[in-house]
Amino acid sequence: MKVTVDEDRCVGSGQCVLAADDVFDQRDEDGIVTLLDAGPPDERLADVRHAAALCPAMAITVEK
Incomplete structure (x- = not known):
């Protein structure tokens, strides 16, 4: 799995954490x-995908 984040899009909601x-x-x-x-x-795939889905800014990308 490869995870990337776009810090410029992040709004700091903390849902991913x-x-x-x-x-x-x-x-x-x-x-x-x-x-x-x-x-x-x-x-950890399910949790990481869940984190991406929770992100209000859609700043997380998960590739499997």
Whole structure:
């Protein structure tokens, strides 16, 4: 799996972190998403896709 984020689109809602905190985090200064793991194991696919679906800015892309 390959995960990418568009920091310019991110609005800092934090839904991705709640869904997959081992893959996503937020910058302290502005809450913008940071990607902790661009290639998480396939066992995390459901959670990562859920995080992408929750993103109000559609800033997360998941390729399988």
